[in-house]
């Protein structure tokens with residue numbers, strides 16, 4: 001009987017939360033599609049430690065490699081490792097989180113294994129088909145992957161993150177043979193400070209074009225994020241104008257978030273933005289235009305000038321928390 | 323060096339997309355079609371390279387029915403030198419697109435392919451990567467900056483934690499992200515000129531590729547709607563609602 005492989009992203013030996021969601025999706029696919037075992041793969045520095053943690057999430061076996069090809073993220077070695085483990089362990093379903101990592105290398109695995117890929121799935125349906133959004137979330141499509149080997153990337157906000165359970169599976173080091181064009185990793189520039197990860201935060205506060213410039217953006221949104229211990233997001237307009245770093249963009253073509261609380265400040269609510277946040281539990285919108293489309297999906301809408309409302313909100317929240 | 327730029331026709335991003343009556347597709351009656359915005363960015367980047375003397379020719383390629391020629395003409399009006407249309411009336415998924423593009427690439431002597439990271443209809447984000455793998459080439463996806471060197475391309479990529487820079491050997495495949503550039507509008511004289519630019523027509527069957535889609539759409543549905551919320555009168559009322567109703571404070 002064939003198996004499921006889940007690619008597990010890790011940093012410093014910790015399994016990424018998005019990958020714990022991918023594990024949950026992989027378990028559902030294993031049951032639904034009648035596979036036997038759940039196999040994991042971790043690569044990069046401290047992959048061994050991450051493999052131990054991944055094995056405790058209900059995986060039967062986790063392979064890992066700390067070889068130099070995985071020192072930094074590169075598509076070709078990642079695809080080679082995944083392809084190799086899939087072939088050696090008869091994995092017919094291969095799963096990863098739909099992060100920029102999973103999006104980047106999984107199609108290469110699909111091409112190598114002549115597999116079809118369903119991107120960014122949000123549910124495994126009863127009939128075994130997969131649900132995924134299209135057209136910026138205007139449409140949900142139920143799709144079937146018609147090939148024998150199937151590649152699936154998972155929208156992590158749509159699946160619970162797997163938690164450590166009873167017995168942990170085994171782990172084993174592998175050596176990956178990588179071939180193909182030589183790609184050089186030059187550098188990585190993180191935009192992150194001490195704030196929580198956007199895709200991981202309980203509260204996200206996002207700013208739009210109304211925030212004028214980079215300084216104003218941080219002066220207004222920073223303290224708001226502080227009172228909620230929130231991550232900061234932004235609309236495309238704010239990112240394009242240089243108010244906020246690229247990877248803060250929430251939306252169809254940026255990050256998908258679904259926090260407990262999402263506060264949209266000076267954001268109009270274009271469909272492309274909504275696509276990235278409309279599954280948030282509670283949505284608050286602050287906008288001076290009463291007809292802004294963001295109010296159609298906000299649980300609580302405040303029609304106000306953000307430069308007055310945001311400082312006042314910070315004060316009131318402090319009082320309420322005191 | 324010749325640059326190949328795939329161009330896809332998609333519904334206007336401002337259009338509200340609705341499912342058709344039997345749930346097999348979308349309602350297309352009132353839709354305005356445009357060049358996929360990420361492909362427009364790809365065309366712009368190729369034109370800039372040509373203007374900087376780093377490329378000699380920009381060729382755009384589309385796959386689809388006769389009507390998709392309009393989007394190729396638009397790209398030529400922006401400044402692309404010529405076009406290729408691979409004709410088919412069937413649905414083309416990322417996998418089929420990558421097979422077709424691989425054949426087109428092999429027929430020409432291209433030094434670079436620049437293409438969109440995703441098309442805003444299927445939102446799959448696969449074709450560039452599939453194509454790179456099929457051709458055994460390196461990829462540099464989600465590009466926000468591209469610099470050509472001697473037999474290399476140095477690309478800054480928009481990734482989840484920030485920005486990452488890699489250097490890949492050319493020919494390679496670059497997929498565009500939003501910050502790469504701001505595409506020009508096609509000037510009016512360009513639109514007239516584009517009609518006279520060479521357009522090669524190829525029937526998909528003549529390429530000898532497998533055209534069976536690997537992803538079958540069984541049905542489409544509208545997404546669930548969010549229960550309507552309400553407007554609050556003041557910051558105090560907002561905080562009260564967040565505390566008492568949403569229980570997030």
Ligand SMILES: Cc1cc2nc3c(=O)[nH]c(=O)nc-3n(C[C@H](O)[C@H](O)[C@H](O)COP(=O)(O)OP(=O)(O)OC[C@H]3O[C@@H](n4cnc5c(N)ncnc54)[C@H](O)[C@@H]3O)c2cc1C
Nearest residue numbers: 208209210235236237251252253266267268272273288306
């Ligand atoms: C291919 C493509 C992909 C895209 N992907 C994304 C994506 O992933 N994410 C995304 O966000 N967008 C995306 N967009 C862009 C999207 O269509 C919108 O253009 C964008 O979301 C608008 O950003 P905004 O709401 O900040 O700006 P605007 O639409 O300009 O809205 C600004 C709002 O601020 C309000 N305002 C102004 N001043 C004040 C004030 N003093 N106080 C209170 N309110 C004020 C105004 O009333 C207005 O509603 C994409 C577009 C395309 C074509």
